[in-house]
Amino acid sequence: MKLIIFDIDGTILDSVNADDWCFVQTFKDLFQIDLANVNWNDFKNVTDQGITEEIFERWFKRMPEKQEVEIIKRHYKNLLKEKTNEFTEIDKALSFIELLADSLDFEIGFATGGWQETARLKCSSVGFNLNNFIFKSSSHHYNRAKIIELVIKEAMDKNKNVQYESILYFGDGLWDLKATKELGIDFIGVDFNENNKLRNAGVKKVIKNYVDPDKVMNLIQESIQVD
Incomplete structure (x- = not known):
């Protein structure tokens, strides 16, 4: 086997283009962080959780709290729902x-x-x-x-x-x-x-x-x- x-x-x-747009827009909407020109390969861990943690380290010098991650997920998912016809x-x-x-x-x-x-x-x-x-x-x-x-x-x-x-x-x-x-x-x-x-x-x-x-x-x- x-x-x-x-x-x-x-x-x-x-789904990559729509997914990337929603992820970038989430951080713009919630934290006024512009990731439009970011290269994901520059991140140590190219996962949603890994990128989120590194963004917080870079911009806020701390790790995100669990509640903050849940807010990010919810906003991101809501944006994705508007893009499902593109997947x-x-x-x-x-x-x-x-x-x-x-x-x-x-x-x-x-x-x-x-x-x-x-x-x-x-x-x-x-x-x-x-x-x-x-x-x-x-x-x-x-x-x-x-x-x-x-x-x-x-x-x-x-x-x-x-x-x-x-x-x-x-x-x-x-x-x-x-x-x-x-x-x-x-x-x-x-x-x-x-x-x-x-x-x-x-x-x-x-x-x-x-x-x-x-x-x-x-x-x-x-x-x-x-x-």
């Missing part, structure tokens, strides 16, 4: 996930840098229910590699008698690549906008979408073996 873990934004959903699946992503889920050869999980509530909203807007899968988010940890580790742990606990042949992660960001390198697991890049940033970073396995499931499946079968 292979463990396949997916990121969400930019990996199975075309679409990356071509054939959901049918490919269904194909994997129907096979006894795979366990499927999701590890996103987004918060749990907003990730569920975005997925449900395209008819995808995360409740059917192992799912961890920035609500569980601020560090992306740790989020992926939590998915792996739950998958291991769920299938105690199974030895995974391989573990791999589908992602679209350089931060996804970094996390998989830290964990020593295989990585398949998703570049539906064809910006080539992952190829330029040395990623050999990159797909634009999931319209050719045989091609994607072949890349999965080539994944590294678990020690």
